[in-house]
Amino acid sequence: MNLTCHCGNVEIETQFDAKEVVHCNCSICRRYAAAWAYYEVGDVSIRCHKEASVYYLWGDKEVEFHRCNQCGCLTHYKTTAKCDVNKIAVNMRLAEPDVLADLPMSRLDGATF
Numbered sequence: 001m002n003l004t005c006h007c008g009n010v011e012i013e014t015q016f017d018a019k020e021v022v023h024c025n026c027s028i029c030r031r032y033a034a035a036w037a038y039y040e041v042g043d044v045s046i047r048c049h050k051e052a053s054v055y056y057l058w059g060d061k062e063v064e065f066h067r068c069n070q071c072g073c074l075t076h077y078k079t080t081a082k083c084d085v086n087k088i089a090v091n092m093r094l095a096e097p098d099v100l101a102d103l104p105m106s107r108l109d110g111a112t113f
């Protein structure tokens, strides 16, 4: 699956199509309105054509929330060395509307942990 931010600077290629998306209600995901699909790090390649993405770290600094430095789209998050899991979540809001509409959505109660 290939996804890009709005301006095309950030390009994401995944080895497998997402099978579901997760809506998390934690303080950051609900503000982003992200629809996450989770991947192992080796199954995703991310290229920034013009400028590197920028990221936001907060709280325990276990997750970098990356956005395009040009168009501002939230593209993915990746866990840092402080986190005990190593994964990438791709924001499926970058997908075409019909692709996103066909994916089952589950809710993660991230607000309570």
Ligand SMILES: [Zn+2]
Pocket (backbone or CB within 6 Å): 005, 006, 007, 008, 009, 010, 068, 069, 070, 071, 072, 073
């Ligand atoms: Zn962009």
